[in-house]
Amino acid sequence: MNQQRTTNNHLLVTGGAGFIGSNFVHYWLNEHPEDAVVVLDALTYAGNLDNLKELESNPNFHFSQGNITDRALVDRLLRDYQINTIAHFAAESHVDRSILAPDAFIQTNVIGTFTLLEAFRNYYPQLEGNGRFLHVSTDEVYGTLEPDDPPFRETTPYAPNSPYSASKAGSDHLVRAYYHTYELPTLITNCSNNYGPYHYPEKLIPLMCINILLGKPLPVYGDGQNVRDWLYVLDHCRALDTVIRKGKPGETYNIGGNNEVKNIDLVRMLCDLMDELAPSLPVSPAQELITFVKDRPGHDRRYAIDADKIKTELGWQPSVTVEEGLRQTVSWYLENRHWWEPLLSEEYQAYYQQVYQTSA
Numbered sequence: 001m002n003q004q005r006t007t008n009n010h011l012l013v014t015g016g017a018g019f020i021g022s023n024f025v026h027y028w029l030n031e032h033p034e035d036a037v038v039v040l041d042a043l044t045y046a047g048n049l050d051n052l053k054e055l056e057s058n059p060n061f062h063f064s065q066g067n068i069t070d071r072a073l074v075d076r077l078l079r080d081y082q083i084n085t086i087a088h089f090a091a092e093s094h095v096d097r098s099i100l101a102p103d104a105f106i107q108t109n110v111i112g113t114f115t116l117l118e119a120f121r122n123y124y125p126q127l128e129g130n131g132r133f134l135h136v137s138t139d140e141v142y143g144t145l146e147p148d149d150p151p152f153r154e155t156t157p158y159a160p161n162s163p164y165s166a167s168k169a170g171s172d173h174l175v176r177a178y179y180h181t182y183e184l185p186t187l188i189t190n191c192s193n194n195y196g197p198y199h200y201p202e203k204l205i206p207l208m209c210i211n212i213l214l215g216k217p218l219p220v221y222g223d224g225q226n227v228r229d230w231l232y233v234l235d236h237c238r239a240l241d242t243v244i245r246k247g248k249p250g251e252t253y254n255i256g257g258n259n260e261v262k263n264i265d266l267v268r269m270l271c272d273l274m275d276e277l278a279p280s281l282p283v284s285p286a287q288e289l290i291t292f293v294k295d296r297p298g299h300d301r302r303y304a305i306d307a308d309k310i311k312t313e314l315g316w317q318p319s320v321t322v323e324e325g326l327r328q329t330v331s332w333y334l335e336n337r338h339w340w341e342p343l344l345s346e347e348y349q350a351y352y353q354q355v356y357q358t359s360a
């Protein structure tokens with residue numbers, strides 16, 4: 001990669017081997033082929049180099065395996081690649097794992113974000129005002145909504161309910177403080193549930209797609225009436241691009257899909273799509289596999305995003321309906337068995353056994 005400073009952007013993408021990060025890297029190098037992208041990723045259970053395989057020969061792409069808590073490494077990457085934009089995705093991201101073992105969530109989400117901020121604070125003066133630090137966060141920091149409550153706005157008070165959302169809330173507060181205290185050009189985005197290609201099997205949509213293909217039970221927590229606002233990952237990437245280019249430092253932008261769906265309805269949609277698109281299934285109709293299981297502790301009832309600010313101030317709005325996005329996602333899991341099959345590893349089986357008391 002050309003390490004001379006040019007007029008192009010040099011991005012450091014943390015967590016770029018994960019679900020959203022890898023979609024973002026593909027998106028960015030497609031849309032901005034002259035820019036350079038450096039991925040810093042620890043390759044935890046959720047990181048997967050297969051997600052970035054097609055970029056191996058791209059001279060504007062570089063991968064560094066390492067931890068965001070490694071200050072010396074972050075310093076070196078900022079300097080060596082003359083980074084001017086940090087897009088920070090790296091996190092422990094799964095609520096159920098945060099309930100089982102919260103430690104890693106504090107280390108990565110809080111200490112890791114702090115380390116990146118400190119490195120950026122030290123490095124930023126040489127950018128002469130031309131830097132950006134984008135922190136990708138979640139709507140879960142706002143807590144839970146009743147059925148008739150208005151959706152989350154940027155001004156909604158923080159009320160996180162899981163170790164995961166509490167650790168993300170902590171990181172958001174640090175990012176905010178670094179803007180106010182040190183005048184670093186930080187931007188925070190809080191988005192709703194993403195879905196699409198390269199989504200690790202533990203999350204609701206890929207888990208249901210894979211279990212349908214394997215003829216395994218579809219575990220729906222509690223009464224299945226919990227609501228999530230589904231955002232197609234490519235729409236999210238477009239929103240983040242907009243925020244990096246046009247967002248105002250120090251501001252927060254909520255990003256949502258305008259697609260509120262109850263879990264049970266979403267699972268039924270996935271079953272119907274699989275019945276329609278799969279050449280054959282072990283159990284059909286797939287809805288026969290739906291099984292209600294013990295609820296998640298502290299399970300937030302409803303998330304919904306009011307994305308009016310990013311629409312009116314920056315001109316972004318989602319373009320993919322949940323029907324279109326789910327159809328594309330189901331097709332992707334059908335066509336990419338070679339991607340997800342190796343992920344059903346011994347570690348994954350052990351995790352699955354712990355959460356669901358049965359094998360995956």
Ligand code: NAD
Nearest residue numbers: 015017018019020042043044046047067068090091138194
């Ligand atoms: P993911 O779990 O799929 O990927 C996380 C990536 O971060 C992995 O590649 C992992 O190897 C890497 N990573 C973890 N710890 C690290 C460390 N200490 N150092 C370096 N790399 C490390 O997560 P995702 O779903 O792609 O989420 C990306 C970001 O978006 C996260 O910050 C998450 O909180 C946020 N977010 C996700 C969703 C969603 O629906 N997936 C919704 C809202 C916000």
Ligand code: TYD
Nearest residue numbers: 095193202203204205207219220221226263
């Ligand atoms: P998930 O994909 O874990 O995202 P989040 O907890 O961050 O919203 O879960 C989405 C919803 O689906 C959430 O209400 C929990 C529910 N869920 C199930 O009912 N069964 C499952 O096996 C999983 C993983 C999630």
